[in-house]
Amino acid sequence: xxxxxxxxxxxxxxxxxxxxxxxxxxxxxxxxxxxxxxxxxxxxxxxxxxxxxxxxxxxxxxxxxxxxxxxxxxxxxxxxxxxxxxxxxxxxxxxxxxxxxxxxxxxxxxxxxxxxxxxxxxxxxxxxxxxxxxxxxxxxxxxxxxxxxxxxxxxxxxxxxxxxxxxxxxxxxxxxxxxxxxxxxxxxxxxxxxxxxxxxxxxxxxxxxxxxxxxxxxxxxxxxxxxxxxxxxxxxx
Amino acid sequence: xxxxxxxxxxxxxxxxxxxxxxxxxxxxxxxxxxxxxxxxxxxxxxxxxxxxxxxxxxxxxxxxxxxxxxxxxxxxxxxxxxxxxxxxxxxxxxxxxxxxxxxxxxxxxxxxxxxxxxxxxxxxxxxxxxxxxxxxxxxxxxxxxxxxxxxxxxxxxxxxxxxxxxxxxxxxxxxxxxxxxxxxxxxxxxxxxxxxxxxxxxxxxxxxxxxxxxxxxxxxxxxxxxxxxxxxxxxxx
Numbered sequence: 001x002x003x004x005x006x007x008x009x010x011x012x013x014x015x016x017x018x019x020x021x022x023x024x025x026x027x028x029x030x031x032x033x034x035x036x037x038x039x040x041x042x043x044x045x046x047x048x049x050x051x052x053x054x055x056x057x058x059x060x061x062x063x064x065x066x067x068x069x070x071x072x073x074x075x076x077x078x079x080x081x082x083x084x085x086x087x088x089x090x091x092x093x094x095x096x097x098x099x100x101x102x103x104x105x106x107x108x109x110x111x112x113x114x115x116x117x118x119x120x121x122x123x124x125x126x127x128x129x130x131x132x133x134x135x136x137x138x139x140x141x142x143x144x145x146x147x148x149x150x151x152x153x154x155x156x157x158x159x160x161x162x163x164x165x166x167x168x169x170x171x172x173x174x175x176x177x178x179x180x181x182x183x184x185x186x187x188x189x190x191x192x193x194x195x196x197x198x199x200x201x202x203x204x205x206x207x208x209x210x211x212x213x214x215x216x217x218x219x220x221x222x223x224x225x226x227x228x229x230x231x232x233x234x235x236x237x
Numbered sequence: 238x239x240x241x242x243x244x245x246x247x248x249x250x251x252x253x254x255x256x257x258x259x260x261x262x263x264x265x266x267x268x269x270x271x272x273x274x275x276x277x278x279x280x281x282x283x284x285x286x287x288x289x290x291x292x293x294x295x296x297x298x299x300x301x302x303x304x305x306x307x308x309x310x311x312x313x314x315x316x317x318x319x320x321x322x323x324x325x326x327x328x329x330x331x332x333x334x335x336x337x338x339x340x341x342x343x344x345x346x347x348x349x350x351x352x353x354x355x356x357x358x359x360x361x362x363x364x365x366x367x368x369x370x371x372x373x374x375x376x377x378x379x380x381x382x383x384x385x386x387x388x389x390x391x392x393x394x395x396x397x398x399x400x401x402x403x404x405x406x407x408x409x410x411x412x413x414x415x416x417x418x419x420x421x422x423x424x425x426x427x428x429x430x431x432x433x434x435x436x437x438x439x440x441x442x443x444x445x446x447x448x449x450x451x452x453x454x455x456x457x458x459x460x461x462x463x464x465x466x467x468x469x470x471x472x473x474x
Binding site for chain 1: 307359361367368369371372373375376383384385386389390407408409
């Protein structure tokens, strides 16, 4: 389905990462249960992720100085230890658990899809995750990025326009030559407001199979695809 | 030859790019001659490159605001047009020539060497070149970086310590776990002053075969190798 014809060919595809490229819910649930099998992994993953937006807002409002996501993840984790009976974790275990976000697995279509899309486009991340996290993740999972871009480069988190327009500036192209690929309508809306093309990717199990997500199309997006292979079919047919 | 035993295993290898990874001299000479065959390509390449350090110093001193290397290259190019009889270039030709720095070829050992080094280390660029330039270069030449880091990320040019320590911070490791790989002793000396390991790579033809470069070892470096394959032999023997 392609509700709006693209205004021009997208030279650069910029990918949201958590939820769009990798399955954070099952990865985080598995990581906490590997340390403490009694913990409800589903609830724990949802609670940790739920702290993400509020933590970034504390940075955006100026309450916290510029902070890497690794450090925000740790801040949120420390606030959950009591509630989930994890206060006996050693410091090494906490650090290991915090880096579970570096060890997330991609959705099954991702490596093959990115490899196809890379043949005709420059593919990069555009994530609020920090550069080290995204690099470790890519190396472990074999994600073939041409370039890793992050909020860390632009010193602003999505949905700040500085991030979307940062990609435009890095590659010295027109906004419409960049496409944001994401499983989140709010991220895509912010990119669209900056003049980027947008592709919505269905990830119905992002929050776990027990909590199916609304994946209905928004006609404002340039493309809507079930996964990266379907997106490659649409873009490069 | 390994004059000093490494203090620990280098997790991250950060590579200088112009001269170390790619052959700028022959690439630039070829690009200008493709546009105007009468130009002395050797002299032109040397003159363009000679403007690089002074231009960066104008930024570091505050005379110019933060400027990407693409824009510094253009500034220098505009200053050479007269001298090399290139004032008749069209604006499109000038832009194309300026992007010759994106289209430089790697030395013959580079792709195979990086591929070997990538198996046991995180490999990234640490170049004063901008992110777009380095990404376009990598995509064209098949350079398998795990991550592209640049002065653009740290808003400082090498040899500013903020660049070397920026790599340390990005990957959340100790300085001695990062190794700068470069064909330039001054770059390596600055990295060493920040606590990084260093590997010198011989690139005797960096300035063209007519102008052989001093490639004598400096015992202060952790490693000294003829090329990336030899470095892989030494590091991962």
